[in-house]
Amino acid sequence: MPVNYAPLPKRTPRWLVGLTWAIAVGLPVSLLVVLLVLLPITKPAMIDGFILHQLGHDPAVWPWRDLLAAAALVLIGAVVFGWGAVFGGVSTWLERKIAGRMQSRIGPNRAGAGGYLVWMADALKMLLKEDLVPAEADDLLFRAAPYFGLVGFLLTFVTLPFGEGIIVADLGVGAFFVTAITALVVVGILVAGWSSNSKWALFGGFRSAAQVISYEIPAGISLMVPVLMAGTLSMQGIIRAQGGAPWNWFVFRNPAAFVAFFIFFTSQLAEANRTPFDLPEAESELVAGYHSEYSGFRFGLFFLVEYGSLWVMSALAITLFFGGWQIPGFHADQWVAVRGTSPFPPPAWWGMQAASMAVFAAKTYTLVLVVLWIRWTLPRIRIDQMMNLCWKYLVPGAFACFLFTLLWQLLVSAVPRVELASGIALSLVALVLVALFLKQTRDNIYSVAGDRIDLSNW
Amino acid sequence: MAQSASEYVGNVKDTVKSFWHGMSITLSYMLRRPITVQYPDRTDLPVRDTLPPRYRGFLEVDVSICTGCQACERACPISCIQMELEKDPRNPKQRLVTQFDIDEAKCMFCGLCVEPCPTGSIQHTREFEGSQRSIRNLVFRWADPLAPFPVYKVAKDA
Numbered sequence A: 001m002p003v004n005y006a007p008l009p010k011r012t013p014r015w016l017v018g019l020t021w022a023i024a025v026g027l028p029v030s031l032l033v034v035l036l037v038l039l040p041i042t043k044p045a046m047i048d049g050f051i052l053h054q055l056g057h058d059p060a061v062w063p064w065r066d067l068l069a070a071a072a073l074v075l076i077g078a079v080v081f082g083w084g085a086v087f088g089g090v091s092t093w094l095e096r097k098i099a100g101r102m103q104s105r106i107g108p109n110r111a112g113a114g115g116y117l118v119w120m121a122d123a124l125k126m127l128l129k130e131d132l133v134p135a136e137a138d139d140l141l142f143r144a145a146p147y148f149g150l151v152g153f154l155l156t157f158v159t160l161p162f163g164e165g166i167i168v169a170d171l172g173v174g175a176f177f178v179t180a181i182t183a184l185v186v187v188g189i190l191v192a193g194w195s196s197n198s199k200w201a202l203f204g205g206f207r208s209a210a211q212v213i214s215y216e217i218p219a220g221i222s223l224m225v226p227v228l229m230a231g232t233l234s235m236q237g238i239i240r241a242q243g244g245a246p247w248n249w250f251v252f253r254n255p256a257a258f259v260a261f262f263i264f265f266t267s268q269l270a271e272a273n274r275t276p277f278d279l280p281e282a283e284s285e286l287v288a289g290y291h292s293e294y295s296g297f298r299f300g301l302f303f304l305v306e307y308g309s310l311w312v313m314s315a316l317a318i319t320l321f322f323g324g325w326q327i328p329g330f331h332a333d334q335w336v337a338v339r340g341t342s343p344f345p346p347p348a349w350w351g352m353q354a355a356s357m358a359v360f361a362a363k364t365y366t367l368v369l370v371v372l373w374i375r376w377t378l379p380r381i382r383i384d385q386m387m388n389l390c391w392k393y394l395v396p397g398a399f400a401c402f403l404f405t406l407l408w409q410l411l412v413s414a415v416p417r418v419e420l421a422s423g424i425a426l427s428l429v430a431l432v433l434v435a436l437f438l439k440q441t442r443d444n445i446y447s448v449a450g451d452r453i454d455l456s457n458w
Numbered sequence B: 001m002a003q004s005a006s007e008y009v010g011n012v013k014d015t016v017k018s019f020w021h022g023m024s025i026t027l028s029y030m031l032r033r034p035i036t037v038q039y040p041d042r043t044d045l046p047v048r049d050t051l052p053p054r055y056r057g058f059l060e061v062d063v064s065i066c067t068g069c070q071a072c073e074r075a076c077p078i079s080c081i082q083m084e085l086e087k088d089p090r091n092p093k094q095r096l097v098t099q100f101d102i103d104e105a106k107c108m109f110c111g112l113c114v115e116p117c118p119t120g121s122i123q124h125t126r127e128f129e130g131s132q133r134s135i136r137n138l139v140f141r142w143a144d145p146l147a148p149f150p151v152y153k154v155a156k157d158a
Helices: A015-040 A044-054 A063-104 A118-126 A139-158 A174-195 A199-230 A235-240 A255-271 A295-321 A332-339 A347-375 A381-413 A417-446 B005-030 B070-073
Strands: B060-061 B083-086 B091-103 B123-124 B138-141
Touching: A015 A044, A015 A063, A015 A139, A015 A174, A015 A347, A063 A295, A063 A417, A063 B005, A118 A295, A139 B083, A139 B091, A174 A199, A174 A235, A174 B138, A199 A235, A199 A295, A199 A381, A235 A295, A255 A295, A255 A381, A255 A417, A255 B060, A332 A347, A332 B123, A347 B005, A381 A417, A381 B005, A417 B070, A417 B091, B060 B091, B070 B138
Parallel strands: none
Antiparallel strands: B060 B123, B083 B091, B091 B138
């Protein structure tokens, strides 16, 4: 019998496994390391110090100072964009892998070990595909729409922290800036829906507008709870007002914040168009919603924004409620002590910065996994149910949390102990809930004869 | 639509409960072994060896017992079997099969050719992997025109 193909190897070749691990670990870690090094160095104070001490000029009279600062900003922009793209790409792989296992499938398993390289193959495919504009579409708006989304997504990184000193700009209005700028993504979606000249896309755009405008309200009000507790809108200020240990996190320090976190998280899910709120792109009803007509690079941008938003929403929730980059047992005065007074920080400071980045990334990734997990658990809700949930449950709930926090802060200023008591009690409750949940999960598995926990077969 | 307070609270309770149960169910499946198989390279046995014995895969011909009766060719409803016979120039009593082509691309695996075969020479195998670079590669040629095989004769006293 004619056989054209050599039999496939039984295992993934060693070199491919090595390459996969090198990319899977090396790419994100190297980007984070570049961010770690660049972000403190590109601060104007540090550049001025560099000009003064290394180049021997007075920064005030040196003509190239502004150019140097601008070049540093452009470099930072490129690296942050790279981080967003890599995170978005890896998330698509992770999502498919998790979806597979939750449905008793394997998921991607061909390109690289565990199918890891599939996200690169996808990105490459999207770059190479034809950039198609449908006939009768509004050409200019159609081409411009993905960039609105991209700008809305990338600008959030201005105030999103990565670590103690690893932030592009610690704006005094940080939390407000993030909520304001993420609304720009909706403009992109609306423009895409309108300009595509397709009924599916138009429906998707309308739904997105209705959804995001409604959910901005509970998100904004529940965001006020940590802001009230911290007394500042600055992202770093909110994190500095919390501590490393769970009982020092805002989410446990105030019973209303515990509820507000869930309201905020649900609203963020809706704003990021994630299931169960993926009505704007409901593939079973609207083909692909607002990006039905897009292909190639522009579609890739929409996808990048959608998956990159996972990081934004998770990092925001971690910042506001879960103590951000705070390392347990490492206090503000220790940060000052380790920084020293020299113009260039000592190695110990860089080490602690890296540790704070690792804490922040680990917490954020945990929340990202929860978002993916929810997607493969819940079905899409109907549009009237979505509106119902927002206006009848989340908005009143958020207002109640807001009012409770006002009173709670009065109580805390009179009896400061009550905050610690609530922190310890609620973290214990959370611990018990997690234990009960894991027990329930274990019971689900072992209640089926012959089934057991088995993480093989990747 | 009017809604009582107990309904309102009940809805919230329902939501929390369904999250709790739903997410523990999906997590439990996440932790189990996937039941799908990584065909074709990560299976313990080649998949054809796991198929039932009467599976109708590609046809095979045992040329050592083919009588050259062409019953299979006549039985085939879509003429995917093509046979050609001629006399052996060295031995006029012996007939030779110069062509025995089975087009597996056309074959619908009905098994009608297997039934009339007097010696059981033509049989289904469990081979099913028919992906080829050209569809013509799926014409299996059981006889070589340059070296035709003699037909099998049943011994008179058998």
